[in-house]
Amino acid sequence: MNAPAQVTAAPATTGAGRSTLLRHLGITLVAALLLVAATYGLEPFRNFQLATVAAYLCATAGLTVLTGLNGQLSLGHGALMATGAYTVALTQTRIADTGATSGWLLAVSLLTAVVVTVAVGAVIGLAAARLRGPYLAGLTLAVAVVVPAVAITFDEVLGGEQGLSVPVAPPPLALGPYFPYERWQAWLAGAVTLLTMLLLANLVRSRFGRSVRAVRDDEVAARLAGIHVARTQVLAFVVSAGCAGLGGGLLAVLAQSVSPGAFSLTLSLFLLMAIVIGGLGSLAGAVWGAVLLVALPDLTHSLTELFTLSPSVAQRWEGNLPLAIFGVTLIVVMIAAPGGIQGLLTRIGRALPGRRR
Helix, strand or coil, X not given: CCHHHHHHHHHHHXXXXXXXXXXXXXXXXXXXXXXXHHHHHCCHHHHHHHHXXXXXXXXXXXXXXXHHHCCCCCCCHHHHHHHHHHHHHHHHHHHHHHCXXXXXXXXXXXXXXXXXXXXXXXXXXXXXXXCCHHHHHHHHHHHHHHHHHHHHHCHHHHCHHHCEECCCCCCCHHHCCXXXXXXXHHHHHHHHHHHHHHHXXXXXXXXXXXXXXXXXXXXXHHHHCCCCHHHHHHHHHHHHHHHHHHHHHHHHHHHCEECHHHHCHHHHHHHHHHHHHHHCXXXXXXXXXXHHXXXXXXXXXXXXXXXXXXXXXXXXXXXXXHHHHHHHHHHHHHHHCCCHHHHHHHHHHHHCHHHCC
């Protein structure tokens, strides 16, 4: 009697999966068109900021999978971004030494960054799967401190405090000789990030995504349901690390340089606060978090220009104000909207007259 029900259930599941994939493809296509249109309306510096938002979005989306969906706290994602950035710098330098100039070789560097960061993330994830709460936070905090120190210690290879330059090929000649470089950066970072978001959106809707959320909600219940808890946690860390490495690699390409100071412990704290303010557990919240990572330092710079300050005081303000503003914003958002910016927007959308049942 049960056989017919199973036969009819399978096509329904397949149809739902196909519908989800088509919906995500449609959203990605619309986002790509909006991105291209926006780059023609923005000035070069704003296009560079748009590209930087895309790079940060890779990291915040990956951290959302790990912390928001799987419940593992990480204070070391800045170090994973540094791993990806240094991998891109070394790979691009090696490619430049061979005399190769094809723009497609940048894809090889970014893929290498993802592979290396995934390997590092797998090692950390294996240790993290055995830890809980503050011990897990302590492990990732140690990673955030150690990786920049390694870059300084092995200065002959990694450039020490000064870091490394990242040789990047100019925009393709097919775009014309006067194509704005910042627009090309926005297209490049946007395309990579949209592809990453498409893959993550389908991943969190898959069986793996349901397992990740089940482990976050109740490990005992998840284990009784047949989910391998440790393997799920390691895979979540690997996915998150790969995204962080890709984001770090994109930042290195955009800045055309990489140094330990760009991937300090403060960056790891910013990433964590950004996904909480944006909306923990939501990829849309990761988008808001990435926007804040770029907008708040710019806001700080604008605030310091409003006051007549000595150069040393202005430098201290610009160094400390972003963290203070992030902290105040985090407190305000957690009091006013515990679900973050995305949670607040969702509640507003449900309260609209047309959405009431």
